[in-house]
Amino acid sequence: MLPVVYRFDGTVIVFRTSQGTRLAELLNPTAVAFQVDDLDMGTRVGWTVLVQGVTGPTSEDHDLAVPAAWVPGDRSLSIQITPHSCNGRAVAAAD
Secondary structure, X not given: OOOOOEEEOOOOXXXXXXXXXXXXXXXXXXXXXXXXXXXXXXXXXXXXXXXXXXXXXXOHHHOOOOOOOOOOOOOOEEEEEEXXXXXXXXEEOOO
């Protein structure tokens, strides 16, 4: 698992990475799983979403403005995940 800063436009997931990294290999079509989790401490509700799809270079019609990463470094490669399935669930703490 590797954390990334990403954007989802309702159709594809896009993130940026550096050349020469393991994530850069995803420019070639690759089956992947992409997971996002969150926990709201105020409401004591957590959720998780798991997307399965195929990677590739970002197409022009999905060239999204991906937020800047909070760690330093050049991330000039843009990778896109085209989802084919999406599952998720929310869990609330017992009172």
